[in-house]
Every structure is written in C-alpha cells, then in structure tokens.
Amino acid sequence: MMADRLYIGIDLGTFQSTISSSAGKSETIETVVGKPKDPVARNFLGRDVLFGADALKNKLACNLFRPMAAGVAQDDEANLAAAKAFVTNLIETADPEEFDEVYGVICSPSHISFTDKSNLVATLRGQVNAIMVVSEPFATAFGLEEIGGSIVVDIGAGTTDIARIYGTFPTEEDEMTIEHAGDSIDNELISLICKKYTGAQVTKDMVRKWKEEFSYVGGEVVECMVELSVEGKKQVVDIGDLVRDACETAMPHIVATIKAIVASADPEYQPVLRNNVILSGGGSLIQGVADRIADELSDIGDVNVWCCEDPITKVADGALALSQVMPDEQYTSIN
Ligand SMILES: Nc1ncnc2c1ncn2[C@@H]1O[C@H](COP(=O)(O)OP(=O)(O)OP(=O)(O)O)[C@@H](O)[C@H]1O
Ligand SMILES: [Mg+2]
Structure with missing residues (x-):
C-alpha cells in the first residue's frame, strides 16, 4: 500500500513565514520567537516559548529572537534553538502526525548560505522526511505558472x-x-521622522505599521496622519511626504x-x-x-x-505546487 504522504510548501521569511499543505491548510506567522525572561515571566505567561503575534504582544516579558533576520549569526546556539522551535511550531500547524510521511519544498532567505542550510536540514530532521530547497522567486513563478x-x-x-x-x-x-526592501524602507522612515521631528520617539514596529497602512510611490503627496510621541508628549502629524520618500529610496536599486x-x-x-x-x-x-x-x-x-495576487502567501503556495509534481529523486531524504 502507498504510504499516506503530506506535501508542504514552506516560505521561511525574515519577517514572516508561511506554510501551505496538500491537506489544504495554510498559516502565516511572524518569524519571531519569545522566551520568558525569568521565572516570574514564565509563571505569568504559562508557557516556555511564544511565537509570532503572541510573542510580540508579550515582548516586555520575553527575550525576542528573529532567527531568520539578516545579520543574525546562524551558528549562534540560542538563535538556532529559536529557529528550530519556530519551524517545529510552523510545521505542527499542518498536522503532519496524521500522515505517514512528509515531503517539503522549502524557501529560505537568500542570505542564508549553503553551510547554514545544513542547519536548516538539522532543524527539519525528524519532522520532514525529504526536502527540496528552492529560491523564493522560482517558487513564485512556479505557483503563477509563469x-x-x-x-x-x-x-x-x-x-x-x-x-x-x-x-x-x-x-x-x-x-x-x-x-x-521592507526593512531598509522602515529604517529610512525612522531617520526621516527623527530628522523632521526632533525628539520623536518611534520604534521599528510603529513605522512598519504606518508604512503598511500608507505606503506609496510616485504621484502627488498623500496625507498620512499619525500620532507621534515627542519627548513623551502626544503630537498628531502628517508624514505623507516622508512615507513616499522612504519608499522611493528602494526604487532606483530595484530598477537597476x-x-x-x-x-x-x-x-x-x-x-x-x-x-x-x-x-x-x-x-x-x-x-x-x-x-x-x-x-x-x-x-x-x-x-x-x-x-501578483496574494503576495504574502504566494511563495509557500508555489512551493506546495512544486512539491506535488516533483519526482521523488529531486528530493533529498533527511532521515
Ligand atoms: N501594504 C504594504 N506596503 C508596504 N510594505 C508592506 C505592506 N505590507 C507588508 N509590507 C512589508 O513587506 C515586508 C514583508 O514581506 P514578506 O512577507 O514578503 O517578507 P519576508 O518573506 O518575511 O522577507 P524576506 O523575503 O526578505 O525574507 C515587511 O517589510 C512589511 O512591512
Ligand atoms: Mg520572503
């Protein structure tokens, strides 16, 4: 009898990650792991590890890890443990235990080099039987039939x-x-805001949310009103020109x-x-x-x-589509 096989497509992103499965499940989780800072936090939170939005909501009680982010040493032990916990949790959302075997196509950030991919394999071992690693653009093109x-x-x-x-x-x-890309635009927006509003207190998460709400390039300046804390005092300001300027900074590089x-x-x-x-x-x-x-x-x-439509889940959907048509020889068995 044929073994009952689950196919999964995984997009491990620096900011968020998505899994799509042949059983029809799809989940996107921010690539963040929180570990309670001390026994008090552990007791208060009632769990040893938190993921995605749950970790961010409790960020003051946790040490946060972004295990796929650029500049994170991929051989750092705490980071590797966070990566493993994150990937394990992501795969569990697809109920792999209901199947005899799991075949996965994985996209990981391009800054993760070949040697780091062996860490990736170690991370997936025990959860996935065979994998194939492809790039994000390729998975996207495959999913779009382009x-x-x-x-x-x-x-x-x-x-x-x-x-x-x-x-x-x-x-x-x-x-x-x-x-x-997104992070560099966020950093640009922070510096533009701080230059214009001396003493403004902004975090990366705040500007990212503003960017996601208002982002645009080209055309006329559009009004974007936000609430800013300037030296502890509330101020409502229009950052429309700054949002555009920040987004514009990425354009020449992408075009070139x-x-x-x-x-x-x-x-x-x-x-x-x-x-x-x-x-x-x-x-x-x-x-x-x-x-x-x-x-x-x-x-x-x-x-x-x-x-393309659904740009956030497109990579994982394409990886899933690819996983289902690739012959077994294309996969690397990892257990
Ligand atoms: N409406 C929006 N306007 C502008 N940027 C947005 C918008 N929505 C999301 N983003 C940005 O897109 C980025 C996340 O995109 P995506 O999920 O494709 O990244 P990722 O796969 O995690 O990263 P990478 O591919 O670099 O590893 C973030 O920087 C986020 O702020
Ligand atoms: Mg991505």
Missing part, C-alpha cells in the same frame, strides 16, 4: 530577490539579491538590478523577460510600485510590470 519566461521581483523584508526564469531551475547567475538581470540574459529572451516582470512579496503592496518601476524601465524597451 515558468516559461519572466522576471520575478520578490520585495521582502530583509531582501529583494530578483530572478529571471525561463523554463528551468534558475542558476546562481540568474538571481540577484539586494538589501533594499532588474536592468542588470535583463542585460545579462540571452538576447533572444530579453524581449520576453522585459514583457513579464512580476512583483511579489510584501513590498509589492506599495501603492503605485508597478507603474513606478515600469516608468523607470521604459528606456530599455517595451515593458510590462504587474503585481
């Missing part, structure tokens, strides 16, 4: 990953990664990288690629981003730039 010829621009939190896709697995030369990806492609494919530039990841939700990038690209010929 494998034939496209450029996928995944604007995430830690990085923007740009790849040309033409019918096969992209190689290293087909992909480029830059650090201009798309141009480089086109220019180094087989010349016969270049028109196809220019005509199918797909934006994905949370950053593709910036109002006006597709038009803005298309404008800047127009000097290299006819271009078509579009945003």
Whole structure:
C-alpha cells in the first residue's frame, strides 16, 4: 500500500513565514520567537516559548529572537534553538502526525548560505522526511505558472530577490539579491521622522505599521496622519511626504538590478523577460510600485510590470505546487 504522504510548501521569511499543505491548510506567522525572561515571566505567561503575534504582544516579558533576520549569526546556539522551535511550531500547524510521511519544498532567505542550510536540514530532521530547497522567486513563478519566461521581483523584508526564469531551475547567475526592501524602507522612515521631528520617539514596529497602512510611490503627496510621541508628549502629524520618500529610496536599486538581470540574459529572451516582470512579496503592496518601476524601465524597451495576487502567501503556495509534481529523486531524504 502507498504510504499516506503530506506535501508542504514552506516560505521561511525574515519577517514572516508561511506554510501551505496538500491537506489544504495554510498559516502565516511572524518569524519571531519569545522566551520568558525569568521565572516570574514564565509563571505569568504559562508557557516556555511564544511565537509570532503572541510573542510580540508579550515582548516586555520575553527575550525576542528573529532567527531568520539578516545579520543574525546562524551558528549562534540560542538563535538556532529559536529557529528550530519556530519551524517545529510552523510545521505542527499542518498536522503532519496524521500522515505517514512528509515531503517539503522549502524557501529560505537568500542570505542564508549553503553551510547554514545544513542547519536548516538539522532543524527539519525528524519532522520532514525529504526536502527540496528552492529560491523564493522560482517558487513564485512556479505557483503563477509563469515558468516559461519572466522576471520575478520578490520585495521582502530583509531582501529583494530578483530572478529571471525561463523554463528551468534558475542558476546562481540568474538571481540577484539586494538589501533594499521592507526593512531598509522602515529604517529610512525612522531617520526621516527623527530628522523632521526632533525628539520623536518611534520604534521599528510603529513605522512598519504606518508604512503598511500608507505606503506609496510616485504621484502627488498623500496625507498620512499619525500620532507621534515627542519627548513623551502626544503630537498628531502628517508624514505623507516622508512615507513616499522612504519608499522611493528602494526604487532606483530595484530598477537597476532588474536592468542588470535583463542585460545579462540571452538576447533572444530579453524581449520576453522585459514583457513579464512580476512583483511579489510584501513590498509589492506599495501603492503605485508597478507603474513606478515600469516608468523607470521604459528606456530599455517595451515593458510590462504587474503585481501578483496574494503576495504574502504566494511563495509557500508555489512551493506546495512544486512539491506535488516533483519526482521523488529531486528530493533529498533527511532521515
Ligand atoms: N501594504 C504594504 N506596503 C508596504 N510594505 C508592506 C505592506 N505590507 C507588508 N509590507 C512589508 O513587506 C515586508 C514583508 O514581506 P514578506 O512577507 O514578503 O517578507 P519576508 O518573506 O518575511 O522577507 P524576506 O523575503 O526578505 O525574507 C515587511 O517589510 C512589511 O512591512
Ligand atoms: Mg520572503
């Protein structure tokens, strides 16, 4: 008898992670782990480890880990333990125990190098029987059935990953990664706010939420009213110009990288690629981003730039789709 197999697609993101399963489950959790700071916190919280929104809500009582973030040492023990706990929890949301075996296609942040991927394997061992690791842009293109010829621009939190896709697995030369993405926009917005409003007290989470509510590029300045604490005193201010300026800072870098990806492609494919530039990841939700990038690209010929639907879950959905059609030989058995 055939073993009852569960397929899963996992997108481990620096900011948030998603799992999609062949049993129809899908879950997105912020890539944050909280460990109670002391026995009092442990007692008050009633659990040893907290994940995602639960960890953030209790952040004052916890030590927080963002195990996939850029700059986090992947061989740091506390971080590895947090990563393992996070991934275990994520996979458990898909009820793997109801199946005989689990096959997974995994996307991990591009800054996680090959040696760190062996940590990833160690993390998954015991939970997943066989895995295949692919890049975010490739999973996205596969999920969209745009494998034939496209450029996928995944604007995430830690990085923007740009790849040309033409019918096969992209190689290293087909992909480029830059650090201009959601986090860099947040940092820019913090510094613009602090420059304009001396003494303003803002955290990264505050500006990220404002950005997610108001983000836009191009066009007229749009009013964005927010409540700011300036030296402890409430002040309601319009940060519309600053939101746009912060989002704009990423654009030239993204455009230049798309141009480089086109220019180094087989010349016969270049028109196809220019005509199918797909934006994905949370950053593709910036109002006006597709038009803005298309404008800047127009000097290299006819271009078509579009945003995919459901950009937050697209990578995991594509990974799941891929997991279900790949022959077993493509997988690496890990137990
Ligand atoms: N409406 C929005 N406007 C602008 N940015 C947004 C919006 N919604 C989400 N984001 C940003 O998108 C980023 C998260 O996107 P995504 O989930 O694709 O990242 P990730 O996969 O965790 O990161 P990475 O791919 O770099 O590892 C965050 O920086 C978030 O603030
Ligand atoms: Mg991502």
